[in-house]
Amino acid sequence: MEISNKKSIYENAKEYDHKYGSYVEDYELIQEWANRTKGRILDLGCGTGRILFRLVDEGKIVDGVDLSKEMLELAKQKAEMYVVKPNFYYMNLTDLQLEKAYSMMYMVGNTFQHILTNSQQDEMLIKVYEHLSIGGIFIFDTRMTKLDELKEIDRYTEEYINHNQQKVIEHHYEQYDLISQILECTIQKEVYDNELNQLLTTTQEYIHIKYTFPQELLRMLHQHGFEVLHQYGGWNCQSLESKSNSIITICRKC
Numbered sequence: 001m002e003i004s005n006k007k008s009i010y011e012n013a014k015e016y017d018h019k020y021g022s023y024v025e026d027y028e029l030i031q032e033w034a035n036r037t038k039g040r041i042l043d044l045g046c047g048t049g050r051i052l053f054r055l056v057d058e059g060k061i062v063d064g065v066d067l068s069k070e071m072l073e074l075a076k077q078k079a080e081m082y083v084v085k086p087n088f089y090y091m092n093l094t095d096l097q098l099e100k101a102y103s104m105m106y107m108v109g110n111t112f113q114h115i116l117t118n119s120q121q122d123e124m125l126i127k128v129y130e131h132l133s134i135g136g137i138f139i140f141d142t143r144m145t146k147l148d149e150l151k152e153i154d155r156y157t158e159e160y161i162n163h164n165q166q167k168v169i170e171h172h173y174e175q176y177d178l179i180s181q182i183l184e185c186t187i188q189k190e191v192y193d194n195e196l197n198q199l200l201t202t203t204q205e206y207i208h209i210k211y212t213f214p215q216e217l218l219r220m221l222h223q224h225g226f227e228v229l230h231q232y233g234g235w236n237c238q239s240l241e242s243k244s245n246s247i248i249t250i251c252r253k254c
Contacts, residue, residue: 009187009205010047013070017048018163026108026141026235027054033137033250034060039103042131044093044140045111049075049086056086063087065096094120096127103133107140110246113209116182121212125224132253138226139250141235144242145211150176150183166200167192181211214240214247226251 010016034041034055043052046064048071055062063086066072072088079085089098093107093115105128115121128138154174162168171188187205192198214231221228228251230237233244240247 007203007205008068009207010068011070011205013048013068013074014163016071017050017074019160020109021048021050023050024054027051029235029237029248030106030108030139031055031058033106033139034058034104037104037137039133039136040100042098042102042105044105044107044128045109045114046075046088047071047109049078051106051108052086053078056082063089063098063100063102065089065091065093065098067092094123094127096124096131098131100131101133102131102136104137104139105132106138110142110209112140112142113211116180116208116210121220122224125220125226129225129253134253136253137250138253139248141246141248142212142217143209144233144244144247145181145213146242147178150211151178161194162191165194167194167197176211183209183211185209217247217249221249221251225254227254 030051031054041055041060041062043049043062043064046052046066047068049064052062052064052075064072064075065088067090069090072090075088079088091097115124132138154172156172158170158172160168169190169192173186174183176183185207189203189205190199191201193200218228218231228249230248230250231240232238232248233240234246235248238244
């Protein structure tokens with residue numbers, strides 16, 4: 001059995017793609033606005049291209065940017081089958097520097113929550129504004145802040161089959177800091193040989209995510225020159241309520 005040091009959950013791109021690659025709940029709304037804008041699109045935090053390649057398959061011109069080299073490498077491998085290949089950029093969203101403007105940008109998978117400070121959120125929004133055309137659309141999601149749930153330390157276990165057809169058991173430990181509004185998540189991952197039921201490896205992974213209240217989002221977007229067109233409580237455009245699990249924001253560069 002091998003025991004490794006703690007690492008980011010995004011270091012194993014193939015496993016991440018296997019686990020989340022079939023998720024499509026957010027695609028219909030992204031597709032709708034992509035059809036409306038009819039221009040070049042940028043996927044912020046594109047990962048392995050879950051949304052990006054679906055849009056490319058429909059004839060859209062889409063670029064992707066991410067801070068995970070492993071994710072981008074897998075996305076580039078997928079792009080080999082395309083005649084017109086998407087552009088992929090290894091870059092921090094707070095340091096976005098591309099020599100082109102986009103009619104639409106989107107950021108899904110709660111990527112917004114990986115931007116951990118108020119100043120970094122400001123820097124990211126400045127860069128998004130700079131790279132959008134006038135009237136350009138920016139769509140992103142984030143989890144709803146539910147303090148009654150977050151105030152308690154959360155422990156739970158998940159089990160699934162990975163891309164190598166091995167059984168994986170994950171033990172999650174999550175603790176929220178009320179001052180920083182950051183949830184620290186630690187995951188102990190056990191990988192088993194399915195036939196022998198033998199433990200092969202144990203690893204520790206981590207992720208930190210920041211929670212932002214709906215009114216905070218509205219304030220910062222207005223401050224950075226965006227007009228908020230819609231705030232939904234989910235990707236099916238349901239009303240935003242205190243019991244909603246997500247905040248879906250659609251805004252426009254004024």
